Amino acid sequence: MHFGMTGWVHINGERTAYTNYYKKMKESDIAQWPPKFWKFHLTTDAKDGDPVQVAFTDARRFGRVRLVDCPGDAIRQHSPLVENGPDPVVDKDIFTETYLRDKMKNRHVPVKAFLLDQTMISGIGNWVADETLYQAKLHPEQYSDTFSDAEIKRLHEAIRYVCQLAVDKLGDSDQFPDHWLFKHRWGKGDKGAATKLPNGEKIAFITVGGRTSCYAPGVQKKTGAVVSGAKEEPLVEKGGSGEKSKAVKNEPKQKDDEGEEEEVAEEKKPKRARKVAIKVEADEPDDASPPAKKRRGKGATEKQKAALVKEEVVEEGRRRSTRLRK
Template identity: 35%
Template sequence: MPELPEVERVRKIMEDVLLGQEIKEAEVVEDEIVLSGQPAESYVAALQGRTVTGLGRKGKFWWIEFEEAPVVFGHLGMSGWIRELGNDDFRLKEHGEAPLVDENGRPRFLKMMLKAANGRKVALTDGRRLARLWLGDSPDTDPRVKKLGRDCYLEPLSTEEISKIFAKKKAPLKAVLLDQAIFAGIGNWLADEIMFQAGVAPKRPVNTLSEAEIEALRVKMGDILELSVRAGADYAQFPNDWMFHVRWGGSKGAETIGGHQIIREQVGGRTTAWVPTLQK
């Protein structure tokens, strides 16, 4: 699933292509699920002929703003992606090696394609139909955005703030890190990476963590986000000693990291990769 670094990459792609540009053509494919029950024509009306004034993001949500409402909001789901056509062949882990275009040269699994006045195009694709688009008046008033906690990259919580939140909860650390009402933007691989680098076990009830452990989690969260966002979520640029490179593949994935056994199990309802000898 695209997490904060991947969604920030998508936001930057759209900003580079669309900001200050009139959208000359908007193609939106009818899909009751992805379009949140709204007809494609409502999105075309909200996009075509309008000049983009801002591209925003909070957590895993992104949006396209204009001088007036409506705003077009989006979420990439499990494997949705936005790329500039002809200038971006980046792939998520979930994308595998399948062709990005069909026999006619059109993006496979196309949901939305926007052509700017300068001729450049961006396309939203999603083979699993778990991405979402919706219309709203403003990021400040949108119900989905308002449910999010602070963005972990743009507005990181302090150690003191995290400590106060953890003191009131008994849930396992993994589950709390994935709570978007607290840590907006953190997903499965980020949570596992943060816990691994901080040396804290995913099953630990958060109200049992020491201040030093919470500080380690905060610092590692900031470091990991800073590096991964700066790298444009290009996985090849992630340090070789990151859990990221070996956590995938389920039971067929790597068995060790640095000579230590990797355990894969369900924690907080999500598959979790961790190292008991290094995480306490």
């Protein structure tokens, strides 16, 4: 099973570890069986006691369920799991610091994208990647092959720490440490949302590899080449007289291995809208030529020419309408 963003497994008569899910449900909905949005429902054979009923739910249908015909302990030798990389918790003997260093040095992608690649490491999603990078004090945009051995060591330790603790708590986010980035990242854009961590560090958001990344600019400094053209998200700060929004500025330009320069984030200037006023006189002669025609010659872009042709069609229609009224 792959839960996606909204999938979950329910056991009749039990509350599974996803406590936040149940906090949002009414008691009547929790008692309902099969539960709302169920996609499949199975009942085990009853050898001792009552049979166990299990249901998979997914309100948004992002999850996936596959039936693999093999012994349970061999399932990771079959597709699709065989294509995945080692699990930081289960495969401690494979997911070593040496393994991580070799994989990172052989790839030239932003480290955030590297962590999300399931063929490299299994089980790291968006928030886990952000949390491990924050704990390791690494910037999400920096290329994976530009980190020092000491930085890779910190990242390996952070991955092991975050993943192991999450498993130990059975995914119950209420039991995650308060100093984790996880606890303060979910209110982006909401009024009254946290803009700082308990230690005073500001929270910012940046788009890397098509995914929004939460990070602390004051902690996660760039120490090597970074991807160019990353999209900065607004950072909301609370001021004395109200709230203001601003973009977090990138650090000075750095060149990557291919000679490309990081672009400093600037406010995008709105494109100038070209307004054209059309005035048609009732007694205008039929052969009158609109001034716009004079601008259809050399130097005009195709877009400008097309716009001017459209203006002429509109003007001609208005002239005909005037003649009909006469």
